[in-house]
Amino acid sequence: MFKWSTSTQVESNLNESFYGEVPVWTYIPAPRIAREPDDYELETPVGPLIPDILSKEEVRRILIAWVKRKLFYKSKAARKMQITEIKPSMIFYYVLDTFIEQRALHFSYRKTPLIGTALPANKKMKAWEVECLPEVFFEDATKYFHMPNSDRKGLCISCYGRGLVLCSKCWGSGEISCRKFQASGTVNKVSLCPECTGNKTAPCEKCSAVGHTQCQRCGGKGKIWYFTNLKVEYVTHHKQKVIANEEFPVSMAEKTPGKVVHSHTSKILRPISMCPVEEVNQVSQVMVEESHFAWPDSRIIQQKHSLKAIPINEVHFAWEGLTGHFWVYGSRRQIYFKDYPLRRTCWPLF
Template sequence: MDPQQWSAHGNPPMATLGPSAPPASMLDKVAGYESIPTGGEERYLPPPVYPGPSAVGGQSQPVQQWSIIPINEDTARQALIKYASDHVTYSSRPAEEMVLKEFKPYNMYRYRLESFTESRSPEWKSEPYQNQIIDNYGFGLPPPPWEVAVDVPIMFEKNKKKVKVPHTASVKGCHKCMAMGKVPCDKCLQTGRVKCWICSGKGFRLGDERCNHCMGSGIQSCKNCSGLGCQKCNECQGQGQLFFYIQLTVKWESNKFEHIVEQQCGFPTERFSKVTGLKLFHDQQIQVYPIMDFPDSRIQQVSKQGIQEHWTQFGKTSRIIQQRHTVELIPVTEVHFQWKRKDHSYFVYGTENKVHAPEYPGKNCTII
């Protein structure tokens, strides 16, 4: 090829190679795996149809009529003193000197549902053929996606596995290099030559001085292919053949639904995420049902809502392997006190006795 026909970058135009992904026509037709992707796209399959939550079913649970026991004065004071000490600009004097007036306990419940789900996504995979065992139809029929045996990891822990689907392997000629094991060099287009990088293909340098690097020819041997004009195919690593099989990506996730059943007392329920409560109810099985006969009837409605949401949200693309739900009683006490003849209040909440006191009178005080 005449160097004058090369591009301004000093290279010839690229040769036409095979497609980057194998065409669908060269892949085997496998029952249950029709139209699966080849480019790494995750396309999760619907699980087998199995019964969803019963519309009328429920779990009766003998729950004691527990209620919040008001904290004593010493606990309330120590909690507020610690709250003040945790803030650099707060004075502890109001907490130490306050006169406690009234304690208002509130029953608040946290309902939490966890659904451990499994999702499966098949795709065609290929790798250079290097004498792998060809587990094909001769060894049996490929199992459907949801019948491929995969060990379930620890319950309610996120995990991911990739497994080969049995009896789907085959060997085919590489689509990228047309089974040649080599492709045209992308630098010289099989000519084995490129423009001299010293003189940019002119053959001379300053003035009429001949280029010593290319001896005045303006071209040099292509280093990319050692002057051969072709290079090893990266797709098949020079083998000319590819080993095909279907790979199943299996994902496990723990999905949560949480709701606070509260009393209207002005306490911000988002703070409950950092505290624990007293566990009143716990159940774990393949499928849980709405809680019945709970002292607070709102728990029945919330549990029914959460279970239905999870089946609607995950049932079409995932299999629910295990569910568990709990109800906690979260201690919340509103404390009223007086300091310097003014009335104030704060909340003590959670089994940790954390404090919420947005109007604490000792803010931005000089600590003595």
């Protein structure tokens, strides 16, 4: 009988411990399986890539509207500056997700054996022979599994088969220091403690003065059932790369809406190779090839990647002897102007 669950309570039951032990999992390398990627990337070009070409009048109108939303910016520079050049181009946001599976074994114990089996008697399975599929792809999850026919009965490692362990309160003496002991009065008068009658010690309540308590690991039976516990983990590794001018903030490109010009999902991916922008092809090649060998002990279940194109216009200007540039980017035509030349030096009056 297979015992699957993503519940932490079941995990606690499978790794039952009364001594604060932390389970140590041994990860098992996945068997090597040669898989060839499909030909989608070789047959499907990226595109179309259509830049957003703006005129000087449109740029000025967008800039003035942007300045009006800024409390400390003056609109004079936006209205009077000379726009010398506009360079339309594209920003690319490449995302690669790799969904992997990894398995680990842990030698654990139970007081009683797990009833039922899914295999013939005396037949055992290896970690990667157990059939298990994720419920949702690209969603992290963990499952625990009691390996069939892995149970064997042996001596308890805590009490060595005796069923008893030293009392943790009195350490086998059966006595503890009396907390109620008091001595008061003068030389001629002494008040004795009713608990210990002046001996300063009292019977240990935890072990009833025997010095031993029942072993909690085996329940006093002296023997426990050892078994192998399997953990199957599904993990999504997410990587991204922004291909843009070095001066343009990466964080803005990640949050800016754009058009997805290419996407594909496969068991194993081939890098993008038919994008007109060669830098995109190079980035995809490096990231995809690294992902194929990044987790050697795991198995790649599925991969997906996407390429988002964001239109951008680099605008060069001149104003009162100053020269510089700013960007109009995205389908919403947002502005990134790092050093706007004219700002207020005091709070505006309302």
